[in-house]
Amino acid sequence: MFLINCPYCGERDQQEFKAGGEAHIERPKQPTELSDDEWAEYLFMRKNIKGVQFERWNHAHGCRKWFNMVRDTSNDEIKAIYKMGEKPPSQ
Amino acid sequence: MTKNLRVKSSEYIDETNRVSFKFNGKTYHGFKGDTLASALLANDVHLVGRSFKYHRPRGIMTSGSEEPNAIVQINPNSNITEPNVRATEVEIYEGLEASSQNCWPSVEFDIGGINNFLSPFFPAGFYYKTFMWPSSFWEKYEFFIRHSAGLGKSPTTNDPDIYDHRNVHYDVLVVGAGISGILAAKNAAKNNFKTLLVDEKNEIGGSTIFENNEFNKIDSKTPSEWLKKEIEELKNIKNLEIKTRTSVAAYHQYNYILARENLTDHLEVKDKKNKIRQRLLKIRAKKVILATGALERPLIFNNNDRPGIMLSSAIRKYSEFYGVACGNKNVFFTNNDSAYESALSLYDKGINVEAIIDIREQSESKIVKKVKEAGIKIYWSHSIVDTAGYKRLNSVTIMKLSNDGTSVTGSKIPISCDCLGVAGGWTPSVHLYTQSGSKLKFDDEKKIFLPNQNTSDQISVGSCDGDFKLNEILINLNKKIKEMLNIKQTDFDSIKVEIDQENSKRNIWLLPSDKPLGKTKPFVDYQNDATAKDIKLALREGFRSIEHVKRYTTTGMGTDQGKLGNMHALGIIADTAGLKMGELGTTTFRPPYTPLTFGTIVGRNVGKFFDTFRRTPMNDWHLENKAKFENVGQWKRAWYYPINEETMHQAVQRESKAARESAGILDASTLxxxxxxxxxxxxxxxxxxxxxxxxxxxxxxxxxxxxxxxxxxxxxxxxxxxxxxxxxxxxxxxxxxxxxxxxxxxxxxxxxxxxxxxxxxxxxxxxxxxxxxxxxxxxxxxxxxxxxxxxxxxxxxxxxxxxxxxxxxxxxxxxxxxxxxxxxxxxxxxxxxxxxxxxxxxxxxxxxxxxxxxxxxRAEKGFIIVGQDTDGTMTPIDLQMDWIVSKKKYDFIGKRSLYRSDTMREDRKQLVGLLTDDPNIVLEEGAQIVSELNQSPVEMLGHVTSSYFSPNLNKSIALAVVRGGKDMMGKKLFVPMENKNINVTVANPVFYDEKNERLNA
Structure with a gap:
């Protein structure tokens, strides 16, 4: 059970949070310009890395804010947490 | 007639407080402070259960939570009985009733015991191999297998006890209150760390608390005396909380720990009332110090499972802590010096020790000399090749061990005895350590797995980190806690430790017998009856991964999770397959460390607290007016309001007509x-x-x-x-x-x-x-x-x-x-x-x-309900709701997907109306729809999503999703049911007032 440092509320138990999948997948600005394959790439394709992964998390039972997390999926070490819109830390 | 084997008074046993209890229907006496196991042993009762597969008689083997054999049923005649409880953990109280498990009609005479003689027919994987044929018969086999499987009886009514959960936060959590844990906790608290010390036993002090032999001294006192003084000091330390009878069940990442605090199980029935029985502590600790100690290993030899065969350390604890002798004629079998301490403990109390059988060639330590001086016979380089006594050990047979340890030679020497203490060395308890995600390494010299790579702020101290000698323990502990707590000094910096402990050990995972392996029963996992033979068979059949061998042979899969025998299983696999143990790894130690009751897991979330439910502000009116309710999400919604004896159908028909003909009212607060x-x-x-x-x-x-x-x-x-x-x-x-x-x-x-x-x-x-x-x-x-x-x-x-x-x-x-x-x-x-x-x-x-x-x-009007007429695969076009999709807007969520080749297919399932040819037949929601009756297999075109009898139209109506349904208007289809086929016609889903004239009526 992680201890997550919400950038707005501080350290809270994992059960207050909801995981939201891979981070930094931007919704295309002009979807109609995309081919089926390009749209499918955005819609369905997600990485599932063993190692350092960038993820979206939501403090669902708290401030309801979304933020990003860098997590090593092999040992669940949370390497960084940063707000939406902020630049991801360089690896 | 029962004998009294209470041989010494103990400060932990209150002999003025006599407690009577029943075991298998017979009344016995013990004292306050006894466990069920110590009280039974004091009454010379060793036979307490039958093994899982062969129904072999089994006795008490250990003195703690690692017990594989003495698994009993508490309150066996009550419908709130509790199965699979370790007799070594149950503290007796007046009126306690317990019984043996897995035996019928009784533990003394058990019909299932015949399995023991049929055992050649039950090799590893027996069930997998036998019941595979014919495959369709599995269900029939399963019925019988289920009946003969399982150890205890489940309770049959709701658990009336109160359970609780509590979230707690500490700077330092110390798990295990032996000498290492006590010193660690004391020094953490003294340095202003808010500290919690937990131990699963009722008394803190671990095994050092009864360490009284003359060879080890701390500051010139016996370890026991010295530790008691330390414990006395704990009372005055602020910041320190101590919880006994508290067993850590799980150690998750980020130092999140679940522990079960046992609050009333040891109390008399009248004192249990209205109190919380067990509490699950959800602990967040900034730092964790694991001082979980080590478990003694048995030795693996032929017929090593008879009642009367115990761990040498358990015999010592029963003697020193509970004042109970486990036998009158004791023999020890060992590969290291620990057994000598146990032997001396008995000898000092005047209890007969017949012999020590040591597989080593020699040992020169002081304690061995002392045993020699006491005149106890030591057989060096000997091994037990067989034991005798069906329901209680009566003799062991020994032979000389060859130099390489793989065979025995010479003549058989029988030794008569009623109790055998086995000492195979010590295994650090690293279960919790690995649960936290931390990694182990194998120490090839000591033949143990040790903590290696920590994943959170934690340390392992004492024997769980491989330190077995008192001086090593204290020196390393001192260094480690200073580093972790970042402190300059501790209160045991200048402690003086004198020891005479030898670590010399001869490790043989599987001891030889004069008979071939196929004719012997060297048990590795006692509870599941897995023998060395089964493990070797699994290897012969091609299993290599330790995880596979475990599941195939069931080694380590009982309620004890193989706490005693897992290392031997690994050793035997490594030896047989020619692998290194470090490469082989261990099986995964999963939580809980010891079994938890369901009550503890769910806490107060039972009955109406099981899940949140929501009621509308009008709820009281609905209740007063006898509404029936249905669950919609977490809401309790009024479903219908029957008048007098109305059925649901009658009520709904009446309500529907009233709403269309005059006036209706609906509680829509839940939207x-x-x-x-x-x-x-x-x-x-x-x-x-x-x-x-x-x-x-x-x-x-x-x-x-x-x-x-x-x-x-x-x-x-x-x-x-x-x-x-x-x-x-x-x-x-x-x-x-x-x-x-x-x-x-x-x-x-x-x-x-x-x-x-x-x-x-x-x-x-x-x-x-x-x-x-x-x-x-x-x-x-x-x-x-x-x-x-x-x-x-x-x-x-x-x-x-x-x-x-x-x-x-x-x-x-x-x-x-x-x-x-x-x-x-x-x-x-x-x-x-x-x-x-x-x-x-x-x-x-x-x-x-x-x-x-x-x-x-709404179905009469063809209005959809999201989640009933749609299921996450329906587009608005599929629902024939093209009118609501803007063509002009550049973008909205999901727009681009409506133009994917798949969503534009013409033959997608589409929402249509269905009318039955016989207007009185109401279709079943979920019923499948086909276009052909005489075809097999037949294509399923779709299914019914909503179906009702409409009182306003006086006929049955239905909504359905049908492949290509949009172009099927008027087409005849079929809904095949179990006993009949229903003829239906595809129709417009708007059945009533197609022109919406009534909106303005």
Whole structure:
């Protein structure tokens, strides 16, 4: 059970949070310009890395804010947490 | 006649407090402080259970939670009986009743014991191999296998006890209160760390508390004396909390630890009442110190499982701590010096020790010399090749061990005995350590797995870190806690330790016998009856991974999780397969460390606290008027309101007719309501709904359909423009929370530039929906000054009004196709509003209707229910709702997906109406639809999603999704049921008032 440092509320138990999948997948600005394959790439394709992964998390039972997390999926070490819109830390 | 084997008084046993208890129906006596195991042993009872597979008689083997054999049933004659409890952990109290498990008719004479003689026919994987043929017979085999499987009996009624959960936070958690844990906790607390020390036993002190032999000294005192003084000092330390009878079950990441605190199990029945039985502590600790100690290993030799064969360390604990001798003629079998300490402990109390059989060639330590001086016979380089005694050990047979340890030679020497202490060295308890995600390494010299790579702020100290000698323990502990706590000194910096402990050990995983392996029974896992033979068979059959061998042979899979025998299993595999143990690894130690009761796991979340439920402000009225309820999400919604003896069908038919013919009223408070404000609110709605919102006038309402990005219908509802930058959105009852979450997600992550704020107001408003041709007259009576004319207040519009002093929002919208109004008031006025409507509607026979009638009425109109007529695979086009999808808007959530080749296929499942040829037959929801009856296999075209008997049309109607259904209007299809085929015709899904004339009726 992680201890997550919400950038707005501080350290809270994992059960207050909801995981939201891979981070930094931007919704295309002009979807109609995309081919089926390009749209499918955005819609369905997600990485599932063993190692350092960038993820979206939501403090669902708290401030309801979304933020990003860098997590090593092999040992669940949370390497960084940063707000939406902020630049991801360089690896 | 029972013997009394209480040989010495002990400060932990209160001999003035005699306790009587029953075991297998017979009354025995023990003392307060005894465990069931120590009390039985004091009465010379060793035989307590039968093994799982062969039903072999088994006795008490250990003195702790690692016990594999002495698994008993508590309160066996009660319907709240508890199975699989370790006799070594049960503290006796007046009136305790316990019995053996897995035996019938009794532990003394067990029919299942015949399995022991048939054991050549039960090799590893027996069930997998035997019951595979014929495959269709598995269900029949299963019935019998299930009946013979399992150890204890389950309780048959609800658990009446109270359980609790508590979240606690500490700077330092110390697990295990032996000498290492006590010193660690004491020094942490003294340095201002808020510290919790837990131990599973009823007394702290571990094994050092009864360490009285003359060879080890701390500051010139025996370790026992010295530690008692330390324990005495703990009482005065602030910041330190000590919890005994508290067993850590799980050690998760980020130092999140679950521990079970046992509060009343040791109390007398009258003292248990109304108290919390067990509490699950959910501990967050900044730092964790594991001082979990080590478990003694048995030795693996032929027939090593008879009652009377115990761990040498257990014999010592029973003698020193409980004052109980486990036998009158004791023999020890060892590969290291520990057994000599146990032997001396007995010898000092005048208990007969016949011999020590040592597989080593020699040992020169002081303690061995002392045993020699005591005249106890030592057989060096000997091994036990067999034991005898069915229900109690009566002799062992030994032979000389060859130099390489693989065979035995010379003549057999029988030694008569009634108790055998086995000492195979020590295994650090690293279970919790690995649960935390930390990694082990194998120490090839000591033949143990040791902590290696920590994943959180934790250390392992004492024997769980491989330090077995007192001086090593204290020196390393001192260093490690200074480093972890970042402190300069501890209160045992200048401690003086004298020791005479030898670590010399000869490790042989599987001891040889004069008979071939196939003819012997060297048990590795006692509880599951897995022998060395089974493990070797698994290897012969090609299993290599330790995880596979474990599951194939069931080694380590019992309630004890193989705490004693796992290392031997690994050793035997490594030896046989020619692998290194470090490469082989261990099986995964999963939580819980010891079994937890279900009560502890669920805590107070039982009965009505199992899940949250929500009731509307009008709920009391529904209850008073005998409504039946249905669960919709977490809501309890009024389902229908039967009058007198009405069935559901009758009630729904009556309610439906009333709503269309005069006036009906529905509690619609559960609909999700989201308040949307901000200068970009209209733009936001444009992006989340499929239709256009910019031109919606203030005071108007519009139905909206929301898609997922994949183009599938996600939710629907009516949204009203209250003001220029202010909307109120309604969602489905079940979808409210998810819709809000999804909208927040888009706002925060994709469109942060939009000035929009969302607030859930579902619980803030109560909603009564008035419907039917007389609804207007009812509303007029409640709010006489509101102009209800179609010109002033047309369909799909909104008005603010007052009912007396109560402000309300009224939307003229309809989910039934009738002229209707949704009246919203502040939630606390909900019941009042409802009662006013009922009063005003009396002259029109206003009829309250529930969700079932609502569903029927909307189905007559062909209105969908998201989640009933859709299932996450339906696009608006599939629903024949093309009209609501804006072609002009550049983008909205899901738009691009509507133009994917797959979503544009013509033969997708599409929503249609179905009419049965016989209007009295009502289809079953979920029934499959086909176009051919004489074909096999036949293509399933789709299924029925909604189906009712319509009293207003006097026939059955249904909605269905059918492959290519859009072009099948008028086509005859079939719904094959178990006993008949129903003929149906595809129809327009709008069955009633196709021209929507009744909206303005």
């Amino acid at each position: 999700g309501k989201i308040d949307i404000q901000g200068s970009d609110a209209s733009e936001f709605l444009n992006r989340v709904y499929t239709n256009a919102w910019s031109k919606l006038a203030i005071g108007k309402c519009r139905y909206g359909l929301m898609l997922n990005e994949d183009g599938m219908v996600y939710d629907d509802g009516v949204t009203t423009r209250l003001d220029e930058n202010h909307y109120i959105m309604t969602t489905t009852t079940g979808g409210a929370a998810n819709v809000l979450g999804k909208l927040e997600d888009y706002l925060q992550t994709e469109w942060p530039e939009l000035d929009v704020y969302l607030t859930s107001v579902t619980d803030h408003y109560a909603t009564a929906s008035l419907c039917g041709p007389n609804s207007k007259k009812v509303l007029k009576k409640i709010i006489p000054n509101l102009d209800l004319s179609d010109e002033n207040f047309p369909h799909m519009s909104f008005k603010k009004a007052n009912i007396g002093n109560i402000q309300c929002r009224i939307m003229r919208i309809s989910f039934t196709g009738e002229h209707s109004y949704e009246i919203n008031v502040q939630a606390s006025y909900g019941k009042d509003l409802w009662e006013k409507c009922m009063e005003a509607g009396k002259e029109y026979n206003i009829t309250p209707y529930g969700t079932e009638t609502m569903h029927l009425l």
